[in-house]
Amino acid sequence: MTSSTPDSGPVLEPGPRRAVFIVGSGRSGTSALACSLQTLGLHVPQPEVAPDETNPKGFGESQWVVDFHDRLLRKANVGVADGRPSAWFDTGKVATNDRLREEARVWLDGQFTDEVREVVVKDPRLAWFIGLWRSAALRSDVEATYAITLRAPAEVIGSKKTYYSSQVSEVARAASWINQMLHTERATRGSRRGFVRYADLLEDWTVPVYRLGATLGLDGVRSANARNIRRVHELIDPDLHRVRTTWDDVDLPAPLRAIAEETWRLMNRLVDDAEESPEVHAALDDAREAYARLYGEAEALVTASIQAARRQRPPKKKAGASTPAPAPEPAPVEAPAADEPADDAAPSLSSRARGLLGRR
Numbered sequence: 478m479t480s481s482t483p484d485s486g487p488v489l490e491p492g493p494r495r496a497v498f499i500v501g502s503g504r505s506g507t508s509a510l511a512c513s514l515q516t517l518g519l520h521v522p523q524p525e526v527a528p529d530e531t532n533p534k535g536f537g538e539s540q541w542v543v544d545f546h547d548r549l550l551r552k553a554n555v556g557v558a559d560g561r562p563s564a565w566f567d568t569g570k571v572a573t574n575d576r577l578r579e580e581a582r583v584w585l586d587g588q589f590t591d592e593v594r595e596v597v598v599k600d601p602r603l604a605w606f607i608g609l610w611r612s613a614a615l616r617s618d619v620e621a622t623y624a625i626t627l628r629a630p631a632e633v634i635g636s637k638k639t640y641y642s643s644q645v646s647e648v649a650r651a652a653s654w655i656n657q658m659l660h661t662e663r664a665t666r667g668s669r670r671g672f673v674r675y676a677d678l679l680e681d682w683t684v685p686v687y688r689l690g691a692t693l694g695l696d697g698v699r700s701a702n703a704r705n706i707r708r709v710h711e712l713i714d715p716d717l718h719r720v721r722t723t724w725d726d727v728d729l730p731a732p733l734r735a736i737a738e739e740t741w742r743l744m745n746r747l748v749d750d751a752e753e754s755p756e757v758h759a760a761l762d763d764a765r766e767a768y769a770r771l772y773g774e775a776e777a778l779v780t781a782s783i784q785a786a787r788r789q790r791p792p793k794k795k796a797g798a799s800t801p802a803p804a805p806e807p808a809p810v811e812a813p814a815a816d817e818p819a820d821d822a823a824p825s826l827s828s829r830a831r832g833l834l835g836r837r
Contacts (some may be wrong), residue, residue: 483836492696494589494619498610499537499599500661501626502654503558504636509713510626511537511599513686516709517695520593529638534712535692538599541584549577549609558637558645560634560652562769565605565660572609579664581613595697604657607664622693623670625661630654630737632675635722647727651737652772658740659745659765662747666758669693672748682713736768793800 497514501507512535515521523541550557553567571577588596596619603610607623613620628636663830672690678687684710690698724734743764747756 480651488541491591491594492694493594494617495595495622495694496585496614496619497595497597497622497624497693498603498607498697499597499624500604500607502633502657503601504640504671505628505632506626506678507599507601508532508534508538509538509675509678510624510673510686511597512712513682513709514597514624514695514697516712517686517701517705519566519597520588521597521599537597542598542600543602545581545585546606548570548602548837549606550602553605555605558650558654558657559654560649560772562656562772563661564656564753568605569608570734572606578609578612578616581609582616585610585613585619586617587837589617595695604661604664607661611668621668622690622695622783623668624667624689624693625665625670625672626675626678627658627672627748628675630741631722631724631727636725638722648729648733650730651727651733652768655733655764655768656772657736657738658744659761659768662744662761663765666753667706668747672744674748677748679713679715682709732771740764743788 485558497519499511499514501509502764511521512752521537522541524540526536526540526543530536549568549571553564555561555567556562585596585598611621613619622634630651633654634647637645637650638647669692671689673689675686683706689695689830716794724738728752729737740761743757743761750757
């Protein structure tokens with residue numbers, strides 16, 4: 478049942494408790510979408526991560542969620558932008574811990590009140606723990622919905638290169654995008670979900686956001702008043718599209734680029750098609766398997782290099798042992814940004830893999 482008040486949108490009867498989990502690769506519009514939903518009236522748990530030069534208009538993400546995910550990723554020994562297919566198994570093992578699931582449930586349940594019925598949970602790390610949050614929502618009698626943001630992979634690579642560490646190769650960034658998007662799609666398949674292209678969001682945010690609101694049943698979007706709509710118009714503008722990298726600007730091995738292009742094509746089908754089809758799902762499964770095979774081949778080819786890099790590291794000092802004479806120090810390697818995969822030997826290994834796999 479609905480009613481209306483002067484100078485406002487329709488007033489809806491309180492609906493079920495609903496969580497909107499925003500997932501997608503970093504630099505793909507997750508912050509813009511989260512802040513848009515927040516401005517329209519959905520709740521982002523406080524305190525939030527503070528804006529910075531990489532996202533001057535804000536992130537729309539809870540600091541508690543970021544800290545929680547960081548702790549889980551350290552426990553699993555997985556990087557935020559990890560390109561290893563096996564990393565999903567490692568985070569999956571951590572996510573089955575009942576104590577951690579209960580911790581997530583207590584936090585999620587505490588975000589809802591009689592007035593707050595729709596909560597936005599957003600963090601690029603969230604994709605690694607979709608199962609954990611699905612369990613938390615189920616235990617809290619909260620409907621779990623998923624908003625998946627899409628941005629052309631070449632632009633994601635270019636944006637990360639611009640705003641994150643320069644020590645991470647384009648190959649590693651492409652691999653992490655493929656790995657994250659394909660597994661995120663599989664983990665949310667069959668759930669209530671919607672897809673939002675970053676380019677569509679910037680061109681006219683009302684089209685993808687209202688479509689998302691209808692798909693996920695978001696009362697906050699359906700009942701948004703004119704003042705909040707104007708505020709989103711001020712928040713979202715084409716100037717946010719600051720990086721427009723194309724494949725001509727990115728140097729990737731041909732097989733890796735082919736998988737990235739196919740993944741992007743198929744993910745766009747999930748936006749454009751009237752309904753999700755078994756045909757597209759099967760093709761996405763094939764792409765995921767192709768990426769796992771390619772990664773395994775590259776990993777096998779550089780095994781000797783990995784072993785050599787490990788041998789160069791000094792042994793850990795045992796308690797009570799005398800201090801040995803200092804060994805010659807290797808050339809320093811700048812630590813990657815917090816949301817990039819750490820790999821002390823990344824530059825040499827990525828160049829070897831690129832040469833072995835063949836260039837475009």
